[in-house]
Amino acid sequence: MFDFNHSNLDENGNPGAEIVSRIHDRFGNFPVHVQKPDLIRLNVPQTDIIPLLSWLRTETPFVQLTHLTAIDWLEEDEFELVYLITAPSLCISLMVCIRVNREKAEAESVFNLWLQAETYEQELHEMFGIHFPGSPRQGVPFILEGWQDMPPMRRDFDTVEYCNRTHPERPGREHHDSRIYVGRKFGEKGYLK
Amino acid sequence: MRKFDPDRPWDLTTLPTTMAPKGSKPHAPTDDRCFLGAGDVPAAPKLQEAVATIKNWFRASSLNVLAFGTGCGAIELRPLSTSRFDMSRFGISGAPSPRQANVFIISGYLSTKTLKRVIRSYEQMPNPKWVVALGSCTINGGMYWDSYNTIKVLDLYMPVDVYITGCMPRPEALIAGFDYLMQDIKKGEANGWHHYLENLEWYRDNQKKVITDWDLPNYSW
Numbered sequence: 001m002f003d004f005n006h007s008n009l010d011e012n013g014n015p016g017a018e019i020v021s022r023i024h025d026r027f028g029n030f031p032v033h034v035q036k037p038d039l040i041r042l043n044v045p046q047t048d049i050i051p052l053l054s055w056l057r058t059e060t061p062f063v064q065l066t067h068l069t070a071i072d073w074l075e076e077d078e079f080e081l082v083y084l085i086t087a088p089s090l091c092i093s094l095m096v097c098i099r100v101n102r103e104k105a106e107a108e109s110v111f112n113l114w115l116q117a118e119t120y121e122q123e124l125h126e127m128f129g130i131h132f133p134g135s136p137r138q139g140v141p142f143i144l145e146g147w148q149d150m151p152p153m154r155r156d157f158d159t160v161e162y163c164n165r166t167h168p169e170r171p172g173r174e175h176h177d178s179r180i181y182v183g184r185k186f187g188e189k190g191y192l193k
Numbered sequence: 194m195r196k197f198d199p200d201r202p203w204d205l206t207t208l209p210t211t212m213a214p215k216g217s218k219p220h221a222p223t224d225d226r227c228f229l230g231a232g233d234v235p236a237a238p239k240l241q242e243a244v245a246t247i248k249n250w251f252r253a254s255s256l257n258v259l260a261f262g263t264g265c266g267a268i269e270l271r272p273l274s275t276s277r278f279d280m281s282r283f284g285i286s287g288a289p290s291p292r293q294a295n296v297f298i299i300s301g302y303l304s305t306k307t308l309k310r311v312i313r314s315y316e317q318m319p320n321p322k323w324v325v326a327l328g329s330c331t332i333n334g335g336m337y338w339d340s341y342n343t344i345k346v347l348d349l350y351m352p353v354d355v356y357i358t359g360c361m362p363r364p365e366a367l368i369a370g371f372d373y374l375m376q377d378i379k380k381g382e383a384n385g386w387h388h389y390l391e392n393l394e395w396y397r398d399n400q401k402k403v404i405t406d407w408d409l410p411n412y413s414w
C-alpha cells in the first residue's frame with residue numbers, strides 16, 4: 001500500500017489528484033469529474049469495475065463501500081450504477097459509475113469485496129430489476145411484499161395508473177395542480193396579490 | 194350458558210358482552226357467555242339499556258391507546274402523552290400490547306405492508322375497541338394519493354370511529370377527537386368493532402385486494 005496523505009495536493013489544492021493519476025496509470029484514461037474537492041466522479045466501462053474496485057479495496061485507503069445505487073436513464077436505455085467508495089483516513093470519496101443495458105440489466109456482484117453489498121444488491125434487484133448473479137438474497141423480498149408488477153423505481157412504471165388501479169379513491173376528492181393553484185392564488189411570480 | 198331468568202333480572206352474567214365474528218370459532222374453548230349465539234335470550238330491555246349506559250360511561254373514561262405508530266402523525270403522540278399536553282388528564286393512557294389496548298390510533302399514511310400488521314394487531318385487541326384515524330392520509334390519501342405503496346381510504350379495510358383532519362393534526366386536535374370519541378362511546382354509537390365483526394367478509398375482501406401475499410389466519414384471536 002502506498003501512502004496517501006493530505007500533502008499530495010495538486011496545484012489547485014485538490015487532494016484527490018494523486019489517486020486519479022494512479023487510476024489513470026493503471027486502468028487507462030477514464031473521464032474524471034471533480035464535483036467537490038473531496039468527491040471525484042469516474043465513469044468506468046463495465047468490464048473494468050471489478051478489477052478497479054478490488055484494487056481500491058485491497059491496495060489503497062479506499063476501503064469502504066458507502067453506498068451503491070442506480071439511476072434510470074430511460075432515454076438512453078441504460079441504468080447507471082453508482083458505487084460510492086470512501087477513504088475514511090483521507091475523507092475523500094470516489095463515485096465510480098458504470099452503465100448497464102436496461103433490457104438485460106445485469107452487473108457483477110461486489111459481494112465478495114464488501115459483505116454489505118448484499119443488501120444494496122437485493123434492494124436494487126427489487127426496486128430496479130437489476131440482477132447481480134452470485135449475490136445472495138437476489139429475488140428475496142426486501143421492502144415490498146407480494147409485489148407483482150414491474151419494479152417500481154423504473155421510470156416507465158406508471159405510479160398514478162397503478163395507484164388508481166389498486167387503491168380506490170374516496171369520491172369527492174378534488175385535485176389541484178399546484179402550479180396552477182398557486183399561480184391563481186399568489187399571482188405569476190408567487191407573491192400574494 | 195345460563196339463560197336469562199326473569200325472576201333474577203339482576204343477574205348480569207347472562208348479558209352478552211362481546212361477539213364472535215360470523216362463522217368463526219374461538220381457538221380455545223371459552224365461556225359461552227362471551228359470545229352471542231343463536232340460543233341467547235336477551236335480558237329485559239330496560240335493564241339492558243341501563244346496564245349498557247353505565248358500562249359505556251365507564252368505558253369512555255378508560256381509553257388505552259396502543260403503542261403503534263404508522264405515519265408522520267405518530268410524532269404527535271409523544272407530546273400528547275407526556276407533560277405538555279398530558280392525555281392522562283382525560284383518562285387516556287398508553288398500552289404496550291394489543292391485548293391490553295382498546296384504542297388504535299392510525300397515525301397517518303398506511304403502507305400495504307403495515308396494513309397487514311395493523312389488521313393483525315387490531316383483531317387481537319379485546320372488544321370493545323375503537324379506531325381513531327389521524328390526518329388526511331387516512332381520509333383520502335393526503336399527499337400520498339399517488340403512492341404505489343399506501344392505501345388511500347382507511348375505512349375500506351377497518352372500521353373507523355373518529356377521523357381527525359389535518360396534515361398533521363396538532364395534539365389539541367387529537368384531544369378534540371378523543372372528546373368526540375368519548376361522547377360517542379357514552380351515547381353507545383361508537384360501534385365500529387361491532388360493524389367489523391358483522392361485515393368481516395366484506396372487510397376481508399377489500400384487505401385481500403391490496404395485500405397480495407395474504408397469510409393471516411381467518412381471524413387473529
Ligand code: SF4
Binds near residue numbers: 264336
Ligand atoms: S396526513 Fe400529513 S402528517 Fe399525516 S401522515 Fe399524511 S402526510 Fe404525514
